[in-house]
């Protein structure tokens with residue numbers, strides 16, 4: 122990769138094709154007809170002749186594809202990150218634009234790859250890992266100044282939404298600020314009304330990611346249950362400046378999670394789901410058109426027009442596809458026999474993408490602000506020089522007055538000289554001003570100082586003009602300086618360690634290592650049992666039932682499964698009236714919570730990390746003590762040698778092998794100390810991340826509990842049947858006639874056989890008994906809401922059947 126622009130602003134770049142990778146998600150029964158070779162990146166899919174006729178028009182039987190790399194079902198998230206993303210992220214830190222995007226059918230693992238699993242730390246995807254890498258690298262590059270800002274864009278049904286608005290509480294997708302695009306003079310599409318947030322630390326960046334993901338989840342409320350129905354782009358803007366240079370490097374890193382492609386005809390969906398699928402397939406189709414046009418261009422076919430403008434997604438990715446960008450694509454596939462057709466489409470798409478050639482260059486340009494600053498400094502220096510040459514300059518009229526020994530100016534110049542002499546660095550500067558009188562005074566001070574000290578120049582502890590101690594040679598002076606520096610460094614490190622330790626202590630106190638902070642529960646028996654929190658109140662609406670069911674990482678049907686898996690407990694609750702005690706109800710809920718395992722795993726991991734940090738803290742502390750001990754030995758040794766030198770009249774300039782040994786020991790300890798400290802910082806980052814995941818889990822647990830409780834309470838009140846009272850009803854139904862049961866329970870109450878339920882709910886369409894069975898626990902008694910729920914489950918069932 123090369124392509125540094127010249128200062129004239131002309132840029133040169135090298136061309137590079139998009140790298141493509143294949144990731145196969147784990148499935149219970151992978152097809153034998155799908156084979157791959159991890160070594161050479163080849164894959165082959167065989168389709169029986171008859172099956173091929175069903176969905177592949179040319180009835181070919183074997184399809185071979187080649188990738189830059191393949192990740193099998195067992196591949197871990199860190200391997201995928203190292204293989205696909207690391208070099209793109211490092212490139213972005215050098216000023217090269219980067220894009221990583223995942224493409225594949227619904228449920229094939231795009232979100233898992235780009236964002237990662239929400240529950241387990243090890244499941245972090247490319248975005249959080251990129252963030253960590255960026256800040257780790259920034260810490261190492263102390264000679265440069267960086268600024269990082271973040272935006273997060275969601276494209277739903279062709280419209281852009283800003284996922285990052287910390288001021289706004291988001292309940293529906295409509296609450297998010299809308300983003301549009303405009304085309305600048307150079308043909309670049311620039312987002313309008315999209316916020317960009319400075320992220321000074323990894324923690325800031327992660328907070329923005331979590332905020333965006335939360336809004337993304339909520340914005341999925343009105344959408345489908347089974348998949349992400351939108352495209353999301355996490356954008357990291359990086360600016361790098363090198364002190365003393367007028368140039369700035371700017372790069373953009375796009376991390377893209379596309380919505381899943383879907384075979385509408387095959388799934389037989391309708392309503393909102395169909396509309397969403399059409400939008401998704403439409404935008405993916407536009408993406409394909411762009412890819413085909415670029416592929417044709419790459420093969421020599423004349424294409425003057427690449428249809429980027431057709432959709433927001435292709436417009437925003439213009440630079441990533443055929444522009445100035447280092448791009449990598451992860452094609453995600455599900456290797457089940459039934460999905461082989463989709464695998465072929467995805468792999469074909471990837472082969473086309475691989476032919477696209479981008480221009481990769483370092484985006485470096487002159488920064489006018491830096492230039493102006495430098496030029497202003499130059500002007501100041503020149504003015505000063507002119508003043509000196511003229512023998513006048515500022516304060517010319519008060520010269521005699523100003524430099525009188527003991528005057529304010531005299532003391533000021535003396536102080537400047539003291540600072541200059543005691544600053545050991547080569548970049549130290551003495552600036553006494555443009556007046557010749559000041560300069561003369563400075564020379565006088567120097568002269569007096571040299572006269573007092575004989576042939577030695579001293580600074581620091583010995584004041585200017587003060588007598589110099591005979592033993593304060595230049596060598597010992599340098600050593601003293603070094604000691605001073607170490608002391609200062611150690612002091613700084615000490616401060617940082619104590620901040621780290623107290624932070625960890627505070628956190629561990631808060632969480633007690635033992636468990637997740639308990640949600641705020643009302644006191645036992647409080648009459649506010651049914652006074653729902655906003656989250657719970659929202660959960661009462663059918664739309665939000667969908668949201669809860671859909672929430673990512675929790676299994677898309679989490680709550681319904683919760684309601685079924687915890688049935689024994691439900692019955693206990695119903696029978697013993699435990700629901701009146703929120704604390705007890707919460708304990709029961711927590712026991713059967715499906716995500717408890719992941720939470721426990723994270724807590725365990727957190728505990729391990731804390732222990733690791735404690736052990737490292739001890740090592741670092743020991744190093745510090747050792748360094749102090751060694752330094753004391755050196756000082757003692759020097760004293761002894763000085764005394765010995767005085768009494769024997771020997772040459773104290775001679776080297777001391779014992780002191781050299783002690784110094785090399787100090788160096789080793791320092792190295793150990795630095796290494797331990799670096800690790801400690803890394804651990805702090807990991808700990809913060811795990812804590813963030815736990816915090817999110819806690820919020821999710823709380824909101825799931827609220828919803829579960831509201832379902833349980835309604836069930837207890839007889840609005841929804843529990844398995845126990847279902848049995849009782851069945852017994853009763855055997856003795857009574859089923860219609861009578863339905864009538865007794867009133868409108869909207871589920872009882873008796875399904876057709877009578879449908880009738881009592883006044884549906885003007887047929888309800889599949891399986892659907893009705895599934896939807897029953899969530900029916901509210903509100904005809905309109907129940908109608909929505911039934912429709913929703915019908916659509917879902919169609920997807921499941923397909």
Ligand SMILES: Nc1ncnc2c1ncn2[C@@H]1O[C@H](COP(=O)(O)OP(=O)(O)OP(=O)(O)O)[C@@H](O)[C@H]1O
Pocket residue numbers: 145146147194225226227228229230231232233234238347348349350379380381382453
């Ligand atoms: N490599 C993997 N290892 C373990 N679990 C995975 C992997 N890939 C996907 N999964 C799991 O499969 C499910 C579907 O994955 P994911 O949501 O990432 O699919 P998707 O392609 O983003 O789907 P959609 O386009 O519908 O949003 C999730 O529960 C996810 O945790």
